[in-house]
Every structure is written in C-alpha cells, then in structure tokens.
Amino acid sequence: MRRSLTVGAAGIVLGVVVTLAVFGPWLxxxxxxxxxxxxxxxxxxxEHWLGTDQxxxxxxxxxxxxxxxxxxxxxxxxxxxxxxxxTIGMLAAYYRGWFERIVMRVMxxxxxxxxxxxxxxxxxxxxxxxxxxxIAIAVVYTPIFARxxxxxxxVICESEYVQGARAIGASDTRIIFAHLLPxxxxxxxxxxxxxxxxxxxxxxxxxxxGLGAQxxxxxLGLMLAEGRNFMLLSPWPAVxxxxxxxxxxxxxxxxxxxxxDALDPRLRTV
Amino acid sequence: MLRVVLTRIVSLIPLLLVATFVGFMLLQLSPTDxxxxxxxxxxxxxxxxxxxxxxxxxxSAIVQYGDWLxxxxxxxxxxxxxxxxxxxxxLQRRLPVTVSVAAGALLVGAVIGIPAGIAAxxxxxxxxxxxxTAVASVxxxxxxxWMALLLVAYVALPYSLFPAVGYVGITESPIEWxxxxxxxxxxxxTAAAAALARQTRAGFVxxxxxxxxxxxxxxxxxxxxxxxxTALRNASIPVVTTIAAQASVLLGGAVIVxxxxxxxxxxxxxxxxxxxxxxxxxxxxxxxxAVMTALVQLLLDLTYxxxxxxxxxx
Numbered sequence: 001m002r003r004s005l006t007v008g009a010a011g012i013v014l015g016v017v018v019t020l021a022v023f024g025p026w027l028x029x030x031x032x033x034x035x036x037x038x039x040x041x042x043x044x045x046x047e048h049w050l051g052t053d054q055x056x057x058x059x060x061x062x063x064x065x066x067x068x069x070x071x072x073x074x075x076x077x078x079x080x081x082x083x084x085x086x087t088i089g090m091l092a093a094y095y096r097g098w099f100e101r102i103v104m105r106v107m108x109x110x111x112x113x114x115x116x117x118x119x120x121x122x123x124x125x126x127x128x129x130x131x132x133x134x135i136a137i138a139v140v141y142t143p144i145f146a147r148x149x150x151x152x153x154x155v156i157c158e159s160e161y162v163q164g165a166r167a168i169g170a171s172d173t174r175i176i177f178a179h180l181l182p183x184x185x186x187x188x189x190x191x192x193x194x195x196x197x198x199x200x201x202x203x204x205x206x207x208x209x210g211l212g213a214q215x216x217x218x219x220l221g222l223m224l225a226e227g228r229n230f231m232l233l234s235p236w237p238a239v240x241x242x243x244x245x246x247x248x249x250x251x252x253x254x255x256x257x258x259x260x261d262a263l264d265p266r267l268r269t270v
Numbered sequence: 271m272l273r274v275v276l277t278r279i280v281s282l283i284p285l286l287l288v289a290t291f292v293g294f295m296l297l298q299l300s301p302t303d304x305x306x307x308x309x310x311x312x313x314x315x316x317x318x319x320x321x322x323x324x325x326x327x328x329x330s331a332i333v334q335y336g337d338w339l340x341x342x343x344x345x346x347x348x349x350x351x352x353x354x355x356x357x358x359x360x361l362q363r364r365l366p367v368t369v370s371v372a373a374g375a376l377l378v379g380a381v382i383g384i385p386a387g388i389a390a391x392x393x394x395x396x397x398x399x400x401x402x403t404a405v406a407s408v409x410x411x412x413x414x415x416w417m418a419l420l421l422v423a424y425v426a427l428p429y430s431l432f433p434a435v436g437y438v439g440i441t442e443s444p445i446e447w448x449x450x451x452x453x454x455x456x457x458x459x460t461a462a463a464a465a466l467a468r469q470t471r472a473g474f475v476x477x478x479x480x481x482x483x484x485x486x487x488x489x490x491x492x493x494x495x496x497x498x499x500t501a502l503r504n505a506s507i508p509v510v511t512t513i514a515a516q517a518s519v520l521l522g523g524a525v526i527v528x529x530x531x532x533x534x535x536x537x538x539x540x541x542x543x544x545x546x547x548x549x550x551x552x553x554x555x556x557x558x559x560a561v562m563t564a565l566v567q568l569l570l571d572l573t574y575x576x577x578x579x580x581x582x583x584x
Binding site: 005108109112113116121204205238241245247249254 | 284288292297300301302400404408413416423519521526530547552560
C-alpha cells in the first residue's frame with residue numbers, strides 16, 4: 001500500500017516536471033527572456049498562466065526553462081560525483097590497506113566542510129556560472145558517494161562468491177566489473193536519486209546567492225532571488241519558483257524511496 | 271569515556287591541519303586579487319605590489335600557510351584584508367548569531383521531528399503514518415530560503431510578533447533574542463524536522479521488529495514501557511547520528527537564511543570573504559568549522575556511550 005503510494009506519487013510529480021522540462025517550449029510558446037515592461041508584475045491570467053515577473057517575462061516559461069537548467073546542472077554534477085566518488089569508494093573497499101586509509105581520510109576532510117560553504121569556495125575559484133555550479137556540487141557530493149558505496153562494497157568484497165572468484169584466479173578487473181559493480185547497482189540507483197533531490201536544493205541555493213546561473217539565464221533559484229524584492233507587490237514569481245524547486249526535489253526524493261522499496265526487500269517494512 | 275574524549279581531541283589535530291591546508295590551497299587558486307579588492311581598480315602597479323608585499327601574498331603558498339599556521343596555534347588569526355579588523359574578534363562577535371540560529375533550528379527539528387517520527391513508527395502502515403511520511407517528504411524538499419522569504423512576507427511583515435530583519439543578543443534582551451531567531455530557526459529547522467521524523471520512524475519500525483521487543487511483549491511488559499523505554503532507547507542511535515549530521519548541514523544553511531533575515535552572522539561574513547578572497551577570514555572560519563564539526567562528533571561519541579552499553583565497554 002505504502003510502496004504503491006510512493007511509486008505513484010514519484011511517478012506523478014516527476015512525470016509532470018520532466019514533461020514540462022522536455023516539452024515546455026511547445027507547451028508554453030512564450031520566450032523566457034522576452035519581457036514587456038508594461039505587463040510587469042501581472043498576476044495569473046489566460047495569457048500568462050503563472051503571471052509575469054518584474055521585467056514582464058512569462059513566469060511559466062521561465063520555470064519551464066529553469067527546470068531544464070536545474071536538471072542539466074544537477075544531472076551532470078551527480079554523474080561526475082558518482083563516477084569519481086563511487087570509483088574511490090569501491091576501490092578503497094576492494095584494495096583496502098594504505099590506499100583505503102589515505103583516500104578515505106581525504107574524503108573525511110572534504111566531508112567535514114559544510115556542503116554549501118565548500119560549494120561556494122569552489123565557485124569562488126572557478127567563477128560564477130552554470131558549469132562552475134555543476135563542478136562545485138560534484139566536488140561536495142564526491143566524498144558522500146565514496147562513503148555511501150564503500151560500506152556495501154566492503155560487504156560484497158568479503159562475500160563467499162568474491163572470495164571464490166579470487167581463489168580461482170579471476171583478475172581484479174573481472175571481479176570489480178562482473179561481481180562488485182552489478183551487486184552494488186541497487187544502492188547506486190537509490191543514492192543517486194536521493195542525492196539528486198538534495199543537489200536540486202544546493203543548486204537553487206547557489207543560484208539564489210548569485211553564484212550559479214547568471215541573468216538572463218532562466219534559473220529557479222535566480223527567480224526567487226529576483227522576486228524576493230517584490231514579494232509584497234507581486235509574490236507570483238517567487239512563490240511559483242519555490243513550488244517548482246520543491247516539486248523537482250520532492251520528485252527525486254520520492255523516486256529514491258520508491259527505488260529503495262523496490263530494490264531492497266529488507267527495507268520494505270522499514 | 272575519558273578515552274573517547276582524548277581520542278577525539280587527538281584526532282582533531284590532523285583534521286585541522288588537512289582541512290586548513292586544503293582550504294588554503296583552494297584559496298590560492300582564486301582568480302580574485304586581494305590588492306584590487308582593497309585598493310580598487312584604478313591604483314598604480316606599485317601600490318598593488320606594495321599592498322601584496324604588506325599582506326605577504328608575494329611569497330610562496332607554503333610559506334604563507336606556515337606563517338598562518340604559526341599564528342593560528344598561538345591564537346592569532348591575523349586581520350581581515352578587506353577592513354583590517356582582527357579575524358578572531360570578528361568570528362567571536364558573529365559566532366553567537368549563527369550558533370543561535372543553528373541551535374534553534376536543531377531544536378525546532380527535534381521538537382517537531384522526533385515526536386512525529388515516533389507517532390508514525392508506532393502506527394506503521396496506517397493512514398496516519400502515510401500522512402506523516404508524506405509531510406516529511408515534502409518538508410525535506412522545501413528550500414529553506416523560500417521558507418524564509420514566505421515567513422518574512424506572510425508572518426513577520428503583516429504581524430508584528432517577530433521582526434523581519436535584524437538580531438538582538440541574548441545578553442541584551444533574552445526575549446528580543448528569542449523573537450529575532452524564531453523565524454530563521456523555523457525556516458532552517460523545517461528540513462531538519464523532516465529528516466529527523468523519517469529517521470525516527472525508520473528506527474522505531476526496525477526496533478519494533480527486533481526479537482527483544484517480542485520477548486518484552488511475551489514477558490508481559492506494558493505497551494507504554496515497551497515503546498518508550500525499550501524501543502525508544504534502541505531507536506535513538508540512528509536519530510542521534512542524524513542530529514549530528516544535521517548540525518553540519520544547518521551551519522551551511524545558516525549562511526543563506528542569514529541573508530534573507532539580514533542577520534549579522536558568520537554566513538554573511540564568510541560569503542563576502544570568499545567572494546573577495548579575504549584569506550584570513552576564510553581560514554579562520556575553516557578552522558572554526560573543523561573544530562565545531564569535531565565537537566559535534568565528540569558529543570555524538572559520548573551520546574552513543576550513554577545510549578549503548580556495548581560502546582561504553584569497548
């Protein structure tokens with residue numbers, strides 16, 4: 001019951017969001033950067049379903065394109081973090097010894113920094129733009145993936161079938177790709193989805209601080225930052241942009257829960 | 271117990287060294303020139319060179335780090351490159367603001383999240399459990415700065431119960447202090463409450479399936495005693511871990527919430543320092559953050575020892 005509810009909710013929320021992001025340009029013909037100052041700060045109407053912002057730009061169009069920006073940044077960031085952090089975690093579990101001690105201590109140090117501040121520090125070096133935001137998020141999530149995947153990888157490395165493969169002389173590459181990787185896929189999928197949910201919030205925070213996407217690029221965090229000064233006169237851009245961030249993050253959070261329930265039967269009752 | 275404390279304090283030394291070294295090297299990569307930040311873009315090359323020599327950035331990175339480290343171990347964190355004020359003094363003045371907001375948020379999270387998680391865990395699988403879990407999922411996805419903006423616009427401005435901006439120290443007026451941190455703590459604590467509710471629920475459900483709970487039921491212990499003595503104690507270990515993890519998250523989150531409520535905390539200071547490559551301020555904050563993280567970890571170890579006798583004996 002609970003499981004089907006989670007799957008249903010994840011499906012609905014992500015379905016709507018992804019449909020808007022992919023088919024948005026056909027659903028809303030308005031240009032996200034094209035504004036008419038005379039129409040500025042208008043409420044929802046048949047012409048502008050979610051109203052207009054302080055420059056008269058269509059809020060729905062900016063949200064649709066903002067979804068694309070957020071999804072692109074976070075997908076790239078989580079993919080890099082997964083590739084680097086996951087590899088580090090798996091190799092640390094497989095080789096153990098000095099390699100594990102050194103790389104995991106480095107991961108611990110990165111983990112000791114508050115996530116948002118480390119991301120801001122990375123952007124201070126790279127300069128504020130969408131790709132810096134993606135790299136900054138990748139840097140902060142790399143130690144998290146390394147830690148999350150090392151534990152399950154350790155259990156698999158100690159299992160009888162891996163010991164057996166070692167005993168019959170299978171190479172390290174074969175053990176890692178044929179035994180370790182397939183058995184860790186469920187953990188990877190669940191964690192990638194949950195961390196994508198958190199990354200959406202970090203990306204929005206960076207854009208809100210002016211450290212992510214730069215104007216006039218449509219970005220959900222930037223919309224909130226721009227709309228905050230007009231909250232009392234015209235709350236539409238900030239309120240709808242906030243809902244958009246919430247729905248995107250919630251969708252991936254629910255997807256992570258649904259995947260965990262489906263892929264790990266031991267956690268189903270929990 | 272003493273060994274736990276000593277081990278944690280000793281382990282802080284390499285953490286501090288590596289964290290400050292990594293932070294320092296990251297700053298070296300920054301394209302921002304502190305001389306341009308301080309003197310503006312129209313100064314002469316000689317003036318820039320003289321200022322760089324004055325603050326010592328014309329030396330090698332290793333020498334600069336060694337210089338900073340030798341000062342830091344003596345408690346001298348230098349002076350800000352932006353305004354010349356002592357770093358230690360600035361951090362000391364702003365730390366109570368950030369700690370107040372983060373601790374308030376943690377309190378909001380614990381007061382709402384733990385009872386909600388227990389309520390959901392006891393009624394696992396029932397509609398009330400599904401409702402609490404759904405609200406917690408939404409709570410985790412709410413951007414804290416959006417929550418902060420909504421609280422300013424729809425609570426602080428229309429009603430005069432809480433101020434929309436500013437901070438009053440606890441020593442100046444405890445009531446005004448409480449008023450000034452309430453909304454920032456709620457904005458920041460919502461996601462913490464959601465995370466704690468989910469963890470508490472999961473811990474409770476897991477514990478209620480343990481054989482010792484079945485034994486307690488068979489032994490005739492009352493439901494209240496089983497739930498609140500036996501199960502709660504065992505379910506609290508992952509909850510304590512989540513509280514510790516939230517402490518670091520809240521420290522970072524305070525940066526952004528302080529912006530919305532115009533609070534003179536560490537967030538505003540560090541954000542400006544990072545943007546302007548103000549090394550002494552950033553390094554002072556990195557050291558402070560590492561110490562705070564280690565202190566939270568120490569508290570976590572001590573709490574584990576109190577909750578779980580196996581940890582104490584090992």
